[in-house]
Amino acid sequence: MLLQKWADIGEPMIVEKSVNGATLECSERENKAIVVEGQLDTSCIRVVTLTAVYLLLYPFYLSPLRTLLGPPLGPNFLIGSFGDILNGEAGIPQREWVKKYGTAIRVVGPLGMERVIFSGAEALQKVLVADWISNPRPGFMRETLGLVTGHGLLTVTGDCHKQMRKAMNPAFSLHNLTAQTDMYYDAIDGLLEILNSRVGQSQVGQGSYEWITLDIICLTGLRYKADSLYNPRNELAEAYEELISLQTGRNLARFIAILSIPGMSSLLDSEFAWRHRSYVGFSSFFHPAKIISPYITHYTMHRIKTVSASILREKMKEAEYLESNEDTAAKKDIMSLLVLVPYAMSDTEMMDQVLTFLGAGHETTASGLAWTLWLLAKDPVSQQRLREEVTPYLEVTCLVYEYPPYWRLEDKADHHVFSQESLRLYPPVPMTFRQAGTTDYVDGVLVPKRTLYYIPIRVVNTLKDVWGEDAEFNPSRWLPESNFGAVPSTLTFLAGPHACIGKTMAIIEMKAVIAALIANFDFALL
Numbered sequence: 001m002l003l004q005k006w007a008d009i010g011e012p013m014i015v016e017k018s019v020n021g022a023t024l025e026c027s028e029r030e031n032k033a034i035v036v037e038g039q040l041d042t043s044c045i046r047v048v049t050l051t052a053v054y055l056l057l058y059p060f061y062l063s064p065l066r067t068l069l070g071p072p073l074g075p076n077f078l079i080g081s082f083g084d085i086l087n088g089e090a091g092i093p094q095r096e097w098v099k100k101y102g103t104a105i106r107v108v109g110p111l112g113m114e115r116v117i118f119s120g121a122e123a124l125q126k127v128l129v130a131d132w133i134s135n136p137r138p139g140f141m142r143e144t145l146g147l148v149t150g151h152g153l154l155t156v157t158g159d160c161h162k163q164m165r166k167a168m169n170p171a172f173s174l175h176n177l178t179a180q181t182d183m184y185y186d187a188i189d190g191l192l193e194i195l196n197s198r199v200g201q202s203q204v205g206q207g208s209y210e211w212i213t214l215d216i217i218c219l220t221g222l223r224y225k226a227d228s229l230y231n232p233r234n235e236l237a238e239a240y241e242e243l244i245s246l247q248t249g250r251n252l253a254r255f256i257a258i259l260s261i262p263g264m265s266s267l268l269d270s271e272f273a274w275r276h277r278s279y280v281g282f283s284s285f286f287h288p289a290k291i292i293s294p295y296i297t298h299y300t301m302h303r304i305k306t307v308s309a310s311i312l313r314e315k316m317k318e319a320e321y322l323e324s325n326e327d328t329a330a331k332k333d334i335m336s337l338l339v340l341v342p343y344a345m346s347d348t349e350m351m352d353q354v355l356t357f358l359g360a361g362h363e364t365t366a367s368g369l370a371w372t373l374w375l376l377a378k379d380p381v382s383q384q385r386l387r388e389e390v391t392p393y394l395e396v397t398c399l400v401y402e403y404p405p406y407w408r409l410e411d412k413a414d415h416h417v418f419s420q421e422s423l424r425l426y427p428p429v430p431m432t433f434r435q436a437g438t439t440d441y442v443d444g445v446l447v448p449k450r451t452l453y454y455i456p457i458r459v460v461n462t463l464k465d466v467w468g469e470d471a472e473f474n475p476s477r478w479l480p481e482s483n484f485g486a487v488p489s490t491l492t493f494l495a496g497p498h499a500c501i502g503k504t505m506a507i508i509e510m511k512a513v514i515a516a517l518i519a520n521f522d523f524a525l526l
């Protein structure tokens, strides 16, 4: 086993051999080849010609989807409806369009690129569940996600995905996840202590929810003590903070503009970026490229990969030790279990799973936590009821807790309803994409091959036709006595074979953190 150190920039990690000798056959991994410079010229000519056709002819006169209703193409067909999407709150412009134009609509994005939004249950069931293999995540999404989360479960498709998911499912079983909950409590105590020291200040919780979820995923996913709560300037926490800065304002616009250039994500993830890094350095426009590429600078993704590689090396060493000692009972973190499964992942695939857990597993849960606390802060009566409900289960001595096993909190009504309602209304992943792999009818519409499906998670979660007149807020819908069985499913964790593998982990974690916070503090809006 040889995991070359991801230490010197320009020296990508090289896989020599898999953990157990065998490797998973997976074409996507092989596709991540270094981009050859010469391809650029021909690509440019193709891009210019295609852009002209797509901008001036296709959306108006040629597209089979042109008869679908949707927001007008408008005068600025260079960016289409992109401006509305970028300036609006995530998922909200789409919700307005669905209200206005119906359950099957066409939206034209930048450069005449079309996407369809189906919000009916049958259409979504077809795209996400029944025909999931022929409607994979689009290439741009896999490449962009791949830059941050590696090419793990979040980016693979088809048989490769099936194999990987099958190997990983047992590590995410309820049994294993509930056995991990005692790992949360050091981090929770840390959060309580920090918030306690900030009571009365403005923005008491700022940053803390990201750090606690990062600390928890590092412990439960990797048994790595990141200690971000006490040391938010540690390299992992700092690097993720920089990454998160790409999600807002000018950075987001630049980020999208850069990654919209065909082939750009592969370029940024290749040695080509290292050799030409001086061209990128001169303009602030390329700032997102510096953050996202592990080759251009020693910052962000380079740092994240360095830490991930060192975590993985530790796991590998432990695995060798465990093989000889057979002390598997002591191993409860997800990665330790994965290293031990008989199905063998190559070192690169293992590294990609580490990046996937870190990337997919903390910011999402932090956002769920923050929104739930916000909803509780707006509703002091329910907050108090929840406090009375959970406090008896937490034996409080100053800030030191005797934490209950998860199952004692699991079915507490107020606890459950608020996290459910918050995840419905403010899904941390408000939308995703799929791409039609074949030309096919969906909801009576002939959708051409390669059409982009915008999967409207937040829209579907809040449609009045589905959720009723109280779609905007009614936590009590989740109570057993409110005919809970008839409550529609949300799309928060998606549906079908690509549904979130970390769903149960995220919910358990949110509940554990919220119980401890509400038992200790009053949350109010300023």
Ligand code: HEM
Pocket: 137, 153, 154, 155, 165, 221, 356, 357, 360, 361, 362, 364, 365, 368, 427, 428, 429, 432, 433, 491, 492, 493, 494, 497, 498, 499, 500, 501, 502, 503, 505, 506
């Ligand atoms: C509230 C928290 C979370 C939310 C709302 C959430 C949401 C989602 C969504 C919507 C997807 C589907 C993305 C797509 O296919 O386009 C997804 C996939 C995924 N999530 Fe989560 N997630 C959360 C927490 C987590 C956690 C804690 C982990 C832990 C490791 C995780 C790991 C993953 C992975 C690996 C996938 C890919 C699954 C597959 O394709 O088989 N997520 N998540």
